[in-house]
Amino acid sequence: MIRSLLVANRAEIARRIVRTCRDLGIATVAVHSDADAGAPHAREADTAVRLPGDAPADTYLRGDLLVKAALAAGADAVHPGYGFLSEHADFARAVRDAGLTWVGPPPEAMEAMASKTRAKEIMRKAGVPLLDAIDPAEATADDLPLLVKAAAGGGGRGMRVVRELDALPAELDSARAEAASAFGDGEIFVEPYMEGARHVEVQVFADTHGTVWTLGTRDCSLQRRHQKVIEEAPAPGLDEELRRTLAESAANAARAIGYEGAGTVEFLVSSAGRAYFLEMNTRLQVEHPVTEEIYGLDLVALQLRIAEGERLDAEPSAPRGHAVEARLYAEDPARDWRPQTGIMHRLEIPGLRVDSGPADGDAIGVHYDPMLAKVIAVAPTRAEAVRRLAHGLERARIHGPVTNRELLVRALRHPEFEAARMDTGFLERHLAELTAAAPDDDEAASLAELAALAAALADAARRPGTATVAGRLGGWRNVPSQPQSRSYRAEPGGTEHEVRYRLTREGLHAADMPDVGVLGAAAELVVLDVAGVRRTFEVTAHGDRRYVDTPQGGFVFTALPRFPDPTARAEPGSLLAPMPGTVVRVAEVAVGDRVEAGQPLLWLEAMKMEHRVTAPAAGVLTALHATTGRQVEVGALLAVVAAGE
Structure with a gap:
């Protein structure tokens, strides 16, 4: 029996594992870099051990320090989570050699799948369908487009799509350099790039007694830079024969390498409905919650029980309903997915399952992945689950760095996605429309700006000694005058808007919105009458930023100074x-x-x-x-x- 578990990871997955351990009565040990000293995962575990430094190479990628931390804290098992050292066979061996229980597959199985090129050789012998590699020296125009891939690692690193033969040498060099930098292994290979293909994967579980489960399918086709953004289970639109082929291939892959624990076998499914082996991830996947929701299982608990030697039942329970997950990132999709940093003042998404890394008030730094949270909706049907997720994200209160929230909502409501006609090129193909700024005459944004102004004026009026005599009197004049104005910049995007207003005996009036009246205004709550319809706006100020939350969505504005620097x-x-x-x-x-x-x-x-x-x-x-x-x-x-x- 595992009594104390060291979680060799951070952020969302570390918190996720700690939560399950608490339910099972297992003590937990967290590790943290200096940058994560105050992070939620370090606070929530029973014990925490410092890893000196900030960079991953000095902290979470130091297997020797992680083993030392486990022994020092009295842990008897190690869970690697995902990312970092979760698929490093040498780390798994070091954990076992130290007399600790490794919550993961045997090191030999990890080594077999660590290199994508070697993994394909094993899968070919096991009868799993796959794409043939192409010798770049012999590639012709008929082979285009091509996909250059790193043999090691994952997460989209070292991957390049090549559409012109002349560009192949430079892309090979670029992919090789990135792979060497990211994984310490510059080996790459080339295979056909399948236009219009879907990314479908199968969750597998195997115990130490020879039983292998396949827990349905997941569709992970919505990706940016070859990294997943929206996932769902089961994968929609697959016929029964294809589902059976995927399940049998995944089970054969697990048996071929003597697998134990949680793993995922990933496939590309062509537009013609043919499946090809892509790779096997020898760990828990980021998107595992959608499988948990439809099967009613705790996959982390299942990992721990298998590590303790328990047997799986002959068959898993039958799935029910549909689940969809969206990854909320601190990034700006409209600016080449540029990651964002800053303070996450508030992250609140009511009504849905939220597996998050940071908590309110935490800093989002540059050292780690920009994922803030996974947001999961489950419902009896796919349409209901998608609607619930889009609605929940739209009403979320996210105050901090720029995120991809708006892109997620628009993608979930896109006609192609609603009809399950997506592929791995979906986001690239529709990026312009998914990130388009609201038009200047957008009524919702104009009302949100007016609410931000009304809240700012109310806040200034309530603070003693901060307003001038004219300000305390409301800027009232005895004769009509030109409207006053304040300027705001919408975030992200940078579109600047001017809000013109008058302060009269009756209160605040928008000069350019005659059908809008202010029914009530406080520093954090504004109520507007819009042509007879009552609308409520929650306003939060952090520095010069104004966060306006409404039932129709959230808006962020920067209050601009009258005289720029x-x-x-x-x-x-x-x-x-x-x-x-x-x-x-x-x-x-x-x-x-x-x-x-x-x-x-x-x-x-x-x-x-x-x-x-x-x-x-x-x-x-x-x-x-x-x-x-x-x-x-x-x-x-x-x-x-x-x-x-």
Whole structure:
């Protein structure tokens, strides 16, 4: 029996494991970097051990420190979660060699699946259908498009889609460099890129007595940068023959490597309905909650029981209903999925299952993945589950860094998704419409801005000594005058709007909205009459940010000063760091070289993603301040490109 478990991970999955252990009566030990010293997972566990440093390479990727922490805290088992060292066979061996229980598959099974190229050889022998690799030296135009993939690791790192043969050599070099940096293994391979394919996976469980379960299917086709964004179970629109093929292939894959514990076998399903083996993840998946919801199981508890030697029943229970999960990220989809940092002041999504990493008041930093939470809805039918999830996200109160919330809501309500006609190219194909800024005449945004203004005026009026005499009197004049105005910038997007208003004996009136009246205004609650319809707005201020939450959605505005700071301007051609991060590569360019607009100059790594920084315009590189390994803050000057010859 496991009595004390060390969770070798952080954030959402660490909290998830701690929650199950508490239900099972198992003591928990957390580990934390210095950046995570006050993180919820470290607070919620019974015991916490510090891993000195901030970077993953110095903390959560140090297997020796994790084993040492488990022994020091008196743990008798280790759960790796997902990511970090969860699929490292050497770490699993080190845990076992220390006399601890490893909550995961045998190291030999992990090694068999660690390299995608070796995994395909094993699957071929097991009769699992798969795509044949292509020798890049012999690739022709008839083979296009191609997919370059890293043999190790995952999460979309080291992956490139190639649509022009001339671009293949450069993409091979780029993928190889990223894979070596991310996984310490630069091996890559090339296979056909299947346009219009779906990403479907099968959850498997195997005990130590030879029983193998397949827990239905999940569709994970909605992806950005080859990383999943929306997942659901069961995968919709598959005929019974295809479901049977997927289940049999997944079970054969598990048996072929002597698997134990939780694992996922992933497939690409072509538009013609044929399945091809993609890879096997030898760990618990991020999207496991949708399987839990329809099968009524706690998969973490099942992992722990298998590690203790328990037998699975001959067959799992039958699934019921449909579940959909959306990953809420601190990122801006409209700006190349740029990760965001800052304080998460509030994260509240009522009525749905929320597996979150940060809690209110936590800082979102640059060292780790930008995922904030997984939001899961379950219902008797797919349509109901999708509707519940979209509605819940729309009404969520998310106060902090920019997130992908709006994109998630729009994607869930897109006609193609509602009809289950999605594929792995869905987000790329529809990104423009899913991230389009609201039009200037958008009534909902205008009302939210008016509510923000009304709340700000009410807040100023209630504070003694903060208003002028005219302000305390409401700015009242004896004769009509021009309207006053305040400006706000919508976030994200940066569209600026001016709200014109008058303060009269009757109160606040919007100069450009004659059908709108203010029924009540306080610092945090504003009630408007909109052509006879009563609407309520919750307003929260954090610095110059205004968060306005309504039943129809949330809005974020930045209150703009009347006189902008002239020192905030950058010289023309300046290339500033779009985010805090680490320079991992610099292109082979030198000061004095001519560069073209969009030409890559360097690569920044932030939040486990690599971001290409390009020349803002054609011209001459007159300064280059970036060096490999340099840590930069947002706005740091990286280079200068002077226009002209």
